[in-house]
Amino acid sequence: MNYKLAITAVAISSATLFSCVGKKKVQEMQAQAAAKYDDLNKAYLKKESDLTACLEASKQKGQLADDLTAKNKQLQTEIDGLNKQVDYLKQNNNQVLGQLKDLSVITGAQAESIKKSMENIGMKDMYIQDLQSSIAKKDSLNMALVMNLKGAIGNLDDGDINIKVDKSAIFIDISDKLLFKSGSYDVTDKAKVVLGKVAKVLNAQPTIEFMVEGHTDNVTYKGTGELKDNWDLSVKRATTIVRLLQTSYGLDPKRMTAAGRSEYLPVTDNTTAEGRAANRRTRIVILPQLDQFFKLLEKK
Missing domain, CATH: 3.30.1330.60 (OmpA-like domain)
Incomplete structure (x- = not known):
């Protein structure tokens, strides 16, 4: 009888011991999982914040680019108008030269004056091209300066x-x-x-x-x-x-x-x-x- 009681006691003690060890292991695993979850959650929040900052910076750059595009479009329209005036003057001068040649009434002084007028028109055309180039260069410099300022000042x-x-x-x-x-x-x-x-x-x-x-x-x-x-x-x-x-x-x-x-x-x-x-x-x-x-x- 005492022998059976001893065996029973040993079995109960073993079960209790293994049960305690199992619970401790589970608790450790739960603690590790919770810590890993916190780390992943912090990394996620950091990436989300970085994404928001990048989207805001991209929005500001887009607005600035739109403003410069509209300004360039306006200046291009003005330049196109000047080019049309130049083309019109060229056509009129060519027509006048043809009429004078047909009538054979053009004098040497008149021919020289008309030649100078044609040269002036060519110089005007070159002036417009130089102006257009300067405007494009100025806009590029302004764009670079603004981006440098935004980058230096920060968010x-x-x-x-x-x-x-x-x-x-x-x-x-x-x-x-x-x-x-x-x-x-x-x-x-x-x-x-x-x-x-x-x-x-x-x-x-x-x-x-x-x-x-x-x-x-x-x-x-x-x-x-x-x-x-x-x-x-x-x-x-x-x-x-x-x-x-x-x-x-x-x-x-x-x-x-x-x-x-x-x-x-x-x-x-x-x-x-x-x-x-x-x-x-x-x-x-x-x-x-x-x-x-x-x-x-x-x-x-």
């Missing part, structure tokens, strides 16, 4: 900074909350970071000139001290940025102009808080290099 909110091309100039609009303390022309620490990135791109293009414009909303300035109104505030903000670019980032002062526009050049209406916030900005205008076109005109 900032479009409500705080906006870069665009309009009428042969590049505009960089930076909100006042990013640059200045409220109602003041004292710059913030974040402003120095942003301006440092912009200055790096501008320093790499030493022939480019630009203007820094201060803009306000239409709320009456109520501060004290040396500033009297929004005119003073907008000018002081512009000169503060110009001075910082010169002294802290080494930009040549001969390349810069400071201007205050007060409340009189808004980007939207001032009837809402959002509109007033958009109008309170500092604009850096990278000016077109008109000397290239003046040189073309000098050839004539």
Whole structure:
């Protein structure tokens, strides 16, 4: 009887022991699976974030390309019109020469005058071609400069900074909350970071000139001290940025102009808080290099 009880006790103990070992193994496997799931989930969220950033960057590049395409289309239309005028003048001159030849009334002086007119038309045609080439080159340079600026500044909110091309100039609009303390022309620490990135791109293009414009909303300035109104505030903000670019980032002062526009050049209406916030900005205008076109005109 005691022998049977002993066997039974050993069997129960073994079963209990194996059961405990099995549960421990399962728990370890569950813990490993949970850790692996967390790692995979973190990797998935990272890839999803990277994809969103790439899609946003692609959207901005697409909009910029559309703007430049529309501008090029407009300029091409103007050039086509000039080419039609040149063709019309050529046809008329050829017709006049033929009539004079048939009538045998053309004199040597008249023939020389007509010859010079034909030569001038040829020079006009060459001028148009040079102009078209310069426009294409300028647009390519603007496109490269804008992409460099966007790449240097990084992923900032479009409500705080906006870069665009309009009428042969590049505009960089930076909100006042990013640059200045409220109602003041004292710059913030974040402003120095942003301006440092912009200055790096501008320093790499030493022939480019630009203007820094201060803009306000239409709320009456109520501060004290040396500033009297929004005119003073907008000018002081512009000169503060110009001075910082010169002294802290080494930009040549001969390349810069400071201007205050007060409340009189808004980007939207001032009837809402959002509109007033958009109008309170500092604009850096990278000016077109008109000397290239003046040189073309000098050839004539």
